Amino acid sequence: MATDTKREHQPVKGPRIRKGLVVVNTGNGKGKTTAALGVLFRAWGRDMRVKMFQFLKHTGARFGEKRAAEKLDIEINALGDGFTWRSKDMQRTEDLAREQWEICKQAILSDEHDVIILDEFTYPLHYGWVPVEDAIETLKQKPHMLHVIITGRYAPDELVEFADLVTEMREIKHPYKEQGIKAQPGLEF
Ligand code: ATP
Numbered sequence: 799m800a801t802d803t804k805r806e807h808q809p810v811k812g813p814r815i816r817k818g819l820v821v822v823n824t825g826n827g828k829g830k831t832t833a834a835l836g837v838l839f840r841a842w843g844r845d846m847r848v849k850m851f852q853f854l855k856h857t858g859a860r861f862g863e864k865r866a867a868e869k870l871d872i873e874i875n876a877l878g879d880g881f882t883w884r885s886k887d888m889q890r891t892e893d894l895a896r897e898q899w900e901i902c903k904q905a906i907l908s909d910e911h912d913v914i915i916l917d918e919f920t921y922p923l924h925y926g927w928v929p930v931e932d933a934i935e936t937l938k939q940k941p942h943m944l945h946v947i948i949t950g951r952y953a954p955d956e957l958v959e960f961a962d963l964v965t966e967m968r969e970i971k972h973p974y975k976e977q978g979i980k981a982q983p984g985l986e987f
């Protein structure tokens with residue numbers, strides 16, 4: 799036990815490579831965005847340059863993470879008109895997502911960040927608003943040490959194939975479905 803707590807790294811076979819990773823948090827269970835926020839918090843603690851882009855979420859939304867980010871002086875960029883299934887104007891939702899992807903691309907290629915989160919970016923990919931090839935091409939050109947975390951359901955197979963780290967959140971129970979309990983502030987938004 800004592801040796802375990804002392805050991806900082808797991809033993810690995812082969813060379814230890816330092817490299818920015820492409821991470822995907824997908825699946826139907828809860829925790830995709832919050833896991834990404836956990837990394838953001840951790841990296842921020844190390845004075846790394848972090849930035850989050852939220853797709854689909856309303857530009858003016860003041861979710862808990864947005865409030866925290868302001869207090870911590872972390873940039874969260876949201877450009878959207880709310881969730882897709884509530885959108886009255888799908889064309890606008892789509893256009894905003896495309897527009898935001900162009901901003902993300904610049905950020906990814908700029909070499910000004912150490913961690914970039916593309917929250918709910920799987921949806922524009924899934925619905926074909928942003929071509930998966932375009933996303934992968936951009937990720938191929940990212941700065942070597944930059945970590946990019948993509949969240950959302952229905953991650954396209956090509957992206958899963960390309961990513962270094964993919965986690966599927968699996969729903970076992972959710973209070974909304976089991977008990978009709980609505981989203982709780984702090985825990986969910
Ligand atoms: P979180 O932001 O809490 O980490 P998430 O990013 O994994 O959740 P999303 O698909 O982005 O999940 O949905 C966000 C909202 O939907 C949250 O309020 C979350 O509790 C809720 N949610 C997530 N999974 C489920 C589910 N399986 N059934 C019902 N609601 C869910």
Ligand code: MG
Pocket residue numbers: 830831832918949950
């Ligand atoms: Mg989410």
